[in-house]
Amino acid sequence: MTINLSVIDFILISPAVALFLASLLPLSLKAFRPNRETQPTTVILWALVGLVASGGMAIANFGVSQTAFEKALVFDGLSSWSSILIVVSTAFGLLLAKESLATNTKQFSELVFLILNAAAGMMLVAWSNDLIMLFIGIEVMSLCLYLAVALSLEQRLAKEAAFKYFVLGSFASAIFLYGVAFIFGTSGNTFLLELSEVGSELISTNRLFLFGVVMVVVGLAFKVSIFPFHDWTPDVYQGSATPVTAFMAAGVKVAVFVSFLRVMATQILNGERAEDLIFALEWLTVLTMLAGNIAAILQSSVKRMLAYSSVAHSGYVLMGVLAAGVGEQGELGASGVLYYVLGYAVMTLGSFGVLSMFEKNEGTDLEVTDLKGLASRYPIAALCLSLLLLSLAGIPPTVGFFGKFFLFSAALKQGFFWVAVWGVLSSAISVYYYLRPIVYMYMAEGEPLQAPAGRQLSKIVVTVCAILVVVVGLISNPVYDAIRKSVAGMF
């Protein structure tokens, strides 16, 4: 077997390479000057240079549609969008991290190294055409994240979170790999694009193939915390330093849901005997939405509440994934999913950003009641958090509303009527807990908490996210059209 590598391949993966190279710089600076901590500002500047380069390359690659490295990676509209989203999430996450007490420590260069590499891993996940490549991407991403979670200065919760995430995550990876083995054994290849030619037939004729697919789906479902694989989410989100949580919540969802879409694009759900799988996925969707939203109501910590809400949002997106996999017009579901994760990334980064702004020391969670009277002392931060929460709740005209609109449309179009009704019911439940922080910020009396001085970068990030949430919502047309055009041909 000869290996053909062309220059174009290397240009195509340049966004990930740029992140990797940029991640080495701060770490080697530290290695060459032992015991001298590099200024966080310098570190972050290097990282931003890498991110800008990576984002630039990703934009330059827009409109490409081809595979690279012997079909291991595929570059199409989905890839470009997810690269850009991952770069933006990473940049926002790092800016927040620079100012957070839990991360701005003597190990800051290590943290930046880990985050940048996690981002590179996410890109691999989103680009993979080969299931083995997808596994490597997931591992790169996850290993970096386990460490990044553990690096938080906080002693107890962060270590617990990292350990929990590591153990459960490893299990999920193993299950995923097990599934890949079955798929390879029955179909003879691991390339998603080639599986799409035989997938719908194999799933009806071969039980072992179906088993493999189920295992792969379970592995992916774990990463995006689909019920019943969601139990790690609140603990890990709570235990990690808030900026890491923000980055993790946004980036992992973008990457894994994109690869979920790629798995669905193999037409496996259109096979004759796929009804059971569809049925199971429908129930997972419904239960994920309900479990996330109902559990979120019971939380008093804002961070845990947002963690459970992220479970619920995974449920909404899974509805779109399902719609993308079934029937003829999958692109409606796929573009809904992409639009939603775009909106979700912005909303999550922003709302965790607000929390990070107000955290006094590592390890103390903000309770919902701590927010009382916030609007009188920090009107802009309160307004931003309100907009972000309203968008998470799906109130028009924010991006969250249009995201839900596109997802529900896709689900109704493909005939998932009851799933959409449950989606509607559970988002009605969610309104309650999203409004609670707003109630405390604006309506409760009390001495508002004092934010630590400075943190200008966090303020900028939060404001930008809040503005984006409204603007992308109001002018959703160009964004949605661009997304739709880029996923067209895929399904």
Next chain:
Amino acid sequence: MLLTTLVFLPLFMAGVLLLVPNEKVLKPMALGFALVEFVLSLALFLRFDPGLAGLQLVERSAWIRSAGIGYFLGIDGISLWLVLLTTFLTPITILGAWSAITKKVKAFLIAMLVLETTMLGTFVAMDAILFYTFFEASLLPMYFIIGIWGGERRIYATLKFFIYTMVGSLFMLLGIIALMFYAQDQLGYMSASLVDFYKLQIPFVAGEFLSTQTLLFFAFSLAFAIKVPVFPFHTWLPDAHVEAPTPGSVILAGVMLKMGTYGLLRFSIPMFPEAASYFAWIFLLIGVVGIIYGALVAMVQPDIKKLVAYSSVSHMGYVVLGLFAFNAYGISGGLYQMLNHGISTGALFLLVGMIYERTHSREIARYGGLASAAPIFTILFMIITLSSIAVPMTNGFVGEFFILLGTFMSAKGYALFAVTGVVLGAAYMLWMVKRVFFGEKGELVKKYESHGLDVNWREILVMAPLVVLVFWMGLFPNQFLRWSKASIDHLVENRLTYELPVVGVPSNPSSYVVQRAASASKAGE
């Protein structure tokens, strides 16, 4: 551009208020803005042609092209008066809140103006998604108005208000999406415009709940029934009203409840004509139950404001009854009653607020003999009471008379029961008036008499336009109804095959729809 200006001017003005640093000029500025808005809305009379049934002053451009969602505004005889009601009540409310709102004045005025934009948008939006956007967005300012400036249990009340309304409207969202796909199937292009929705033929199977048209009809009607609110869904209303500050109650009762009945008239009845006819009995029934139940519960309320709140349930029951009578009398009576209710209940809330500011209590039992302590206030209150209980020569009479007439023509049995509401209405209002204003002087009146309980010049100025309208609308109903007649007649005559022609725009679908159709057929290949 008139409608766009009308809708977004208050939002722009709210932005201007945000930049004003001087606390003292805020209220006069906001009042001035609201008056400018009202005067601007009077320009509608110059541009609107009452002889035409179609949609006028249309503005249309694409918003989300690929889903056929447009920025589509238009006005017809049905929405014309609701727009004017909104622009009319807003300055009155701001002037009425002059001394009631003392903290966070700027935020309050901004909320009021934003609320005005969303309410106007709801009434003139002719695209379902645009309508939904305004309909939902209008919850937010009201949520803050109740939650920040409300009474003790304000947070409970405002959450209840928000979540109740939200639950209903989410089902409407599913309904809208379903209709958009129907448009794609039947018209060849995806569209969220109401004009296109009216053209759809939605399959209806009588007696089967799970048939498409029935489900859609209930998905929409539930949202509006909660908003109105009709009988079994009304429990949020008394809470919201009791806790809301006076201006909040006025706008909530005066305008926001009408979004529900407007929705029934604009969506449920013409879009799903077979289901609406088949299930009309449900709405007639809950209308009648609402009338009687609201009146009976109002009778035993110890709190004046709660009494007025329950009287709203009763009055809105009339509106629903009129709309589902499906004839010109019923529907024009329903429309008229929406305006009456906005004026008389709004005025009642203002009056209750005025006396509450002075005595800090709304308990009926602690009043008594107010008439001699506050004669002008008593006169104003009496006039509004008469309007509320529909005494001839006041606006209330015209509305209730038309509604009962219309119901008698189409559904006699319901009308017989509804008539008792007229008696009950008089009973609870007059009994309350008797206990508050006449008889021995109560403890509150004795205590505060020396402080001066009567209204001041500002408050007279607030009430004057309302009192004038009570008689104007009562004596010359035709001056008001003639503007809506064409639209209502058009709806009644063509109810089963309703279509809304667009006036002043060539009859072929506007350009973006054509483009969309072309791209859709391309995708189909």
